[in-house]
Amino acid sequence: MEKARIDYVDPFIGVDGENNCLCGPYLPNSIVRLSPDTLPPQLSHGYDSQRPIVRFSHTHVSGTGGGGRYGNIGITPFIGEMRLQVDGYEREHEQASAGYYYVRLMPEGIQAELTSTARTGCHRYTFPEGISGHLWIDSSAVIQVEGDQPGATTGLCIGGYLEKVSSTELVGRSDFRGGWGHDYPYSIYFSIQCQQPFSACILADHTGIREHNVVDGKHCRAAVSFDDQQIVEVKVGISYVSIGKAKASIEREAVGGFDDIRQQAGDVWEQKLSRITVEGGSEQHTTLLYTLLTRLWCMPSDLGIDDEYHGWVSGVRQYTDLYALWDSVRNANSLLTLIDPELEIGILNSLLDIANHIGWLPDAWIAGHSAMIQGGSSADILFNEAMLKGLPDLNYKIALAQMRKNNEVYSPDTWMYGRYLEDYLSLGYLSTHVPKNAVSRHMEYSYQDWCIGSLAESLGELEIAEQYYQSSTKLWNLWNDERRCFAPRLPDGRWVEPFDPAVCRTDSWNDPYFYEGTSWQWSFSTHHDFAGLIERHGGNQAFVEHLNTFFDNGYYYSKETMLHIPYLYIYAGRPDLAAERVRECMQTYFKVARDGLGDNEDMGCQSAFFICSALGLYPLMGQDIYFLVPPVFDSITLRLGTESAQIFLNIVVEGDTNVSDRTQNRYIAEAWLNDRVLDRAWIRHHEIQHGGQLRLRLSRERQSWGSSDLPPSPLQEWRNKKQTTA
Template sequence: MLKSKLYLFVLILIIPGMYAQSPGNGYTDLVNPFIGTEGAGNTFPGAALPFGMVKLGPDSGDLLSNSGYVPDEDIKGFSHTHVSGTGGGAKYGNILVMPYTGPFELNGIRSAAANEKASPGYFSADLLDYDIKAQFTVSHRVGFHKYEFSGDATPGLLINAGSLLGEGHCCDENQELIGSEIQVISDSEIKGYSRVRGGWNKGGAYTVYFYAITDKPAISSATWKGEEISTTQKSRYNSGEKTGAFLEFDRNMKELNLKVGISFISSEKAKANLEKEVPHWDFEKLRQESSGKWEDMLNNIQVSTKNNDLKTIFYTALYHTMLMPTNRTGENPYWKSELPYYDDYYAIWDTYRATNPLLTLILPDRETQIVNSLLNIYQHEGYMPDSRSGNSTGRTQGGSNTDMVIADAILKGLEDIDYELAYEAMIQNAEIPPGGKQETNGRGGINKYIELGYVPAEYEPEKTDPSLHTPKLYDRAGTRTVEYAANDWAIAQVAKELGEEEAYKKYKKRASNWANLWRPVETEGVKGFIWPKRRDGSWVEDFSVEKYGSWGNFFYEANSWEYSFYVPQDVNSLIDSTGGKKEFIKRLDIFFENEHFKVDNEPSFFTPTLYTYAGYQYRTNERIRKIIEENYTAQRDGIPGNDDAGSMSAWLVFNSLGFYPNAGQDVYIITSPHFKEAILDIGNDKELILKAENLSDENIYIEKVLLNGSPLNRAWFRHSEIDEGGEMEFIMTSRPTDFGTKNLPPSLSDKGLK
């Protein structure tokens, strides 16, 4: 952590249903976990630690929400596993617990909620139907429940081993219960498991085991299987129907504490996790510890501004970048390894652009663990994953973007990584067809990409995939081609770092393959777009640059307006292809002003910085400010799209600090500083201090930048220039200047690059 901790003691106006004042009285007080729970954000509001395995929170409504939480809908219980910010079919929602009063009613236990509060590591709600105050906090693998009963009815506790999110979701993305088990061991102990498959990644089966202990004995208990309730059977197992148990307590009991340990190995391991991590019954002590761990994490960046809303937006965004992936080291049911094991990469197609570079910058040790986890998966399964959840790799959305993560790591000097092994994994992506797992591993259509220099529009399954008999028209051929080209540049850079000169030349050449799909058609006054091409080299005529795609289409989650800007490895060549800098700036202006820019999805993340590549940094600055001001707020709907494991949030963090990474490279583009001062802990007792002199609502433009007291004379910098810390000073003014008009950011095709 920073040697000189600058704590911000800020008086926060507590709005019912939005905040709970956390015990840390510091940066955690600036976090509002409800931001993103409404609108498109899909963020998880419950209790979790940084990268924690337990994510304990409410499951509401029809149980189709990705995060479990649906505002203003009845709560059906509080489960221990969730993801945050994701789209598509829901995942997890395992081991659901719900307190109640009065007689037990199978399938009828639910409650309206009020006074919901959340802070890092904590969640609470009043369950109105039962007069219960429910509070939750966590350790890494244990959920701690505290229930206060106000009424006179008999208190009860439901534990549902068969509950899950996403049953009945469309598009083959539903979760399906395979089996569950419940066993009442004593009047205060219950164990069991939930075994589930499916969800967004169409993943294989995963099992969540649990061990639960109450601090007071139950006076009676019962179990159920399907619709059958028994007061005599203490153990229930079923391969299809749900199982669970309910406990009833003394009518005079007013408080009940419950600890639930989970594991992906066994119930015994869940019990061991519980006993090791939370050997006491002190709820407030654990809450303080949880808040303290978040305080240490959030303290990695200290910002100074009088705008309290901006602080809340910023620290909530920083918080969201640390919820996933999930650290499950020691909890891998498939193999043992000395390397770390992380799950819930959901998905690297989203996170490689900003989240992974942010962790590389402020949590390099954590990012090192994440990279080693990817290599661990490669060693045992043959490919690094693009997405992975429930211990199952599934659904590569575009390119093999772990290549970008590896390049980012080696170029920015992360240590304790076997880069020879990483290079081997990258070559596996780039050269070996994934056979029957075209949508899961590596690069689908790689043989045709190697042969033709692009993935053709009439994409054919590899012959090694007998389950697919007919060609799929388009099937993300555009997305794959341009992303494979960027991935090839990542491989080229790693090859060069490792002294593989011939491989460097090979993949550098392949990094220009995006141009093979560049067609000089004109629309809205601009010329040239990425366009579908057949195997014989002819263009597909029935195509629109505005067609937004998904699975099976030419583009994934974007259109040609967006992907025709995606050449991060060689923006100079892209500018030339559009007709030069003047035409390129015109194209960018039309892109933004005619609303082709999609703020709610990742393919446009890097586009606002492209003005800087043409020498117009002030336009990058203006666009970034407008995007933030119009789309990010401190309200519950304050994230413009699916947060995607913190991706939308990481974009906000970087750009409000004043720079943004070109992922997979060691280059940062200067964007739009929003804080008068920011101090970043970049590891090993090193600090990067950012200052914006004269910053105000009027003074939003950059006159010049000083790096360690010397003029930078360009609107970009390399990681090596800040990796030892130092000070970067932005001198702000009220009008656009010539800052950034010379010494433009580097591109693959720069003269002198061999």
């Protein structure tokens, strides 16, 4: 019997190490992400395979680094005496699938099962026969990351209340502060509905047990007991707005028993995963593809239209936990634009609505507030890409005005909004006056300037376009030609000495010059002028040698700012070497294992690298280009457009017939797009957005295919156009 797509999903891939992915159930872009939390200290997602399980909580981020956030409203089953503290459990037979999680908690032998809807967590606990079971409810639960400060860089409960309203229901509100990005407070409202009545209930606050039906404060807990109930089912509605909405979510979404809800979750995922159908790949590659697709749709959370967002009423669908665009812009948003454009349009309209209310486009948006800017304004890149790819139903004129504001208006708080403009506008570069990451910020600002110019040109604002294209040439003001890399400069123009482009001065987050990388690594991020980069290295062959040195000496690793680098061989006329390096990166950094990803997953960024590379169709952020490399599957069908659209792009792969091992076919020898010969290793979005067929013939031998028609480099095209008109 043929396996369904969800049968390939392995939620344990990437749960350990720095991957920080969830193994518990969630639905696409859901509010509830229900997952086990292990004994503190915790990672940002709350889980570690080597540590005991202490609870199952309902709100999580997935794949992020940084300080802890969420892990709220925790439930833990236990047996024995009623109490308000439970020790951690070892695990046995832990397993998971799309929308489902199971573990046997040892040594007590309690079976725990989890499933979920978009806004409801569903639990089923099976206690040992003949033994009364209990549930411990910790409404103050929150992720605790070692070394971070509770209430600032990691979470802290700062208040709330917990109320018993009947023998089957507890409700309440919990207030929290702290976590990555900002320390603004947020509130979680909840309704905990037991499907079997509990025989006893005790409530406690920070002082201990209280003889009341309600407790309040920073540490509200409850324990409920079930006599003669071997199986207990619990539904927990979660809301950011009210208890009433939490209850309504249970009534609307969590209809039926646990098995019904689990089946519905699986059906939702099977439908979502049908956006991509593959055949002929290995079990490992297929497992990674469909598992990582579920990660692509994990965040952000869809709050609906004037529904689960407390900040304002505007008639616009809102999203939260954009955590962060700086990561997802590298490739994940481009993949969504291709296979789920409705979601991408929704996210972009939400960003515009946020900017309309707070005055600035956010770079990250968490729990109703802007969060730390890691570079510039990544939204600038997304709006330009959306225009180039023809996404409808977006007000691009308003987007352009907001994008220009980042370049033209001094920010009141550069931690959360806008740019460091003083040096950028007066000196033409970010000098060492900028407190940290000056060079990498400068590089990002320059690319975002090009994106502003490109969007302006698309809108017919040619003078503005010319202004911003010229501004984007500031990129090279921090290029040190002697070192052949980007380097820091003092305000007086002198280069900083000593300077080692291979290392960070401090940790990679707080380095004064580069963020999460070194100069060697960042110096490939010239997205609007790769031709200029190649020229400064001495031409195609010299650039190829530089790339080879970079990879062979171990400077590359699977970091979001480096994921495009193996594709740069194509700009130097060597698609064959791009094919080799991409496959090498996939094999090195992506495995069916609990630590199977090369780095933080980062809101679909790692996932999109593997997915797009496996499909042989990799996007360049902010532009309308896809690079072509050999796919790992024989047949691929992408369903494009809206959910109801029947638009299909078929990628068909043929290999040398005399090669028994298909994996030896590592190079593209010939290509046809809709039966027209394709002699380049890149295509534009408009060439595939209406569907069709891309046919590839692969070979085991290196080929010259795609070596002469190189991808466009925007600044080079702009310069050529200026010279022609002059």
